[in-house]
Amino acid sequence: MTDLAKRQQGVLSARVSLTAIHMRFLTKFWRLLRYVFLWNLVRVRAIREIQRPWVAKLKRDGHCNVVIFLGPGMDVITGGVMSIVDLAGASRRCLAGADAFVCVCGVPWHPPLARYSKFGNDEVVHDILKIIRASSADATLLIHVPEIYVRLFSYWLALHPDLWHDRSLHVNVLLQNIDLIPNRSDVARLKKYASVSCTAAHTAYANADTGSLIDCEVSHLSVGVCAEKYQSRKRDAKERLILYSPDESENKEFVLRTLKEALPDYRFVEVRNMRYEEYLEGASRAFVSLTFGEGLDSYFVEPIFLGGIGCAVFNERFFTPNYKGLPFVYTSWQELMEKFVDDIRAIEKEHRYRAVHDRQFDRVDGDYSADIYLGRIRDFYAAHLPRRCPDSARSREPAAGGG
The missing domain is CATH 3.40.50 (Rossmann fold)
Structure with a gap:
């Protein structure tokens, strides 16, 4: 490595270190401001x-x-x-x-x-x-x-x-x-x-x-x-919208990128920085809602009660065995990526959409009343x-x- 290259590398390392110090300082300063606000008299x-x-x-x-x-x-x-x-x-x-x-x-x-x-x-x-x-x-x-x-x-x-x-x-x-x-x-x-x-x-x-x-x-x-808490919307009121949960998952970025490329005619919207009422409005209009969380959670169940279709990967720590084989409940993220697009295209036909929704609704309604x-x-x-x-x-x- 030449002397010039070494000097450039040293300058770059110094800038990175300085940036890291600035970020730590800003983080601590923000926490201090937050503390002062939350506890002010x-x-x-x-x-x-x-x-x-x-x-x-x-x-x-x-x-x-x-x-x-x-x-x-x-x-x-x-x-x-x-x-x-x-x-x-x-x-x-x-x-x-x-x-x-x-x-x-x-x-x-x-x-x-x-x-x-x-x-x-x-x-x-x-x-x-x-x-x-x-x-x-x-x-x-x-x-x-x-x-x-x-x-x-x-x-x-x-x-x-x-x-x-x-x-x-x-x-x-x-x-x-x-x-x-x-x-x-x-x-x-x-x-x-x-x-x-x-x-x-x-x-x-x-x-x-x-x-x-x-x-x-x-x-x-x-x-x-x-079900009694929600106002269900019919299939013809649904949009080409796929709502997904804000949960962090190691598969999330890759899964979303793959699905977005395969379904360019659909909008993908994350549930983030929304009031609950905004989320419910979005979920009632969504064609399908996908959860990256526990699986059997509100991002899966509530959209079904709103007339839509929930999508999840089966997690035995939260799902009971009778959810296995339910449409749009996949055994793994790999299976989801292999089948999701074809499954979406299949339910674009109204009678298929209703059939899938009815199966999901009967399942969750039996557990949540x-x-x-x-x-x-x-x-x-x-x-x-x-x-x-x-x-x-x-x-x-x-x-x-x-x-």
Whole structure:
């Protein structure tokens, strides 16, 4: 290598290093700005004012059952957050007559938040410490904790032993994704302060094998996705649009590039930076919706209830065996790339489109219905919130933690 080449290489390396330093600095600076915004006193006080009436109501009414769902302290839209909000509302309905205060609270140590604003809902997000301290000293507490926050929550419990002394506390782990199952040791830490159960969002892992991994009972508590919630669109209202999920996948870039080249007459749109209502509008117009996530997720199920066709690669950790062989459920990404284009062309004929949709609809409608969903919620509370309240209290409707 000549001296000139060495000098040029040195200058290039210095520029790359300088760029990396600048990027690290900008990242840290952005995090600092974000922290200052989320915790500034004006914002925090405004949030506390929104929360205050509900905390006062809980303190005044003295409910004998308090049910808390933990969610992130960030205004985000994910399937997990929407599921938590829906479960809170459904729990409120199922606990009619149980004198229960049901609310959503931000995860401890997360920034304060008033509402999840990116999808339609009426829930106020509360400070868990304020809710617990406002509840009656003899109230039964039941706290639902998403699996990704089990470790953090277990440490938080240990820092507040005074809150749990002589109190009835039950913690339920919301296992929404088997790939995120908490460590057995973290669940054991919860058991020092509470009785513990686990509910699984998918039938595929709502079993004793999962229970043995974390050493606690596991039951099935699915998501509030059912045909009654959606306005289906007919085939002739569909566009040459293929909607796909924002999930990261090692196959995603190659799969999309291959499909786009083979289907130049179709638009491919990623579900990103959309409000939930925008996504539903797009899914109702989409010819096919493709998920790069778990497989049996909202990007697969909801488009079917909207009159479309869902597409996924079979994943035995989430799908049950009866989804094998369903149209547009492929055994691998390789099979998807080999067959997807021909399958799309085949369903361009209206009668074929309806036939595929009907098969998919019959399958998912059998697993996702309002009756099954609410029945499982009632069964859960019958097992884990059995406390009988005085007649005067039991006559009250369950209180909303927001509205």
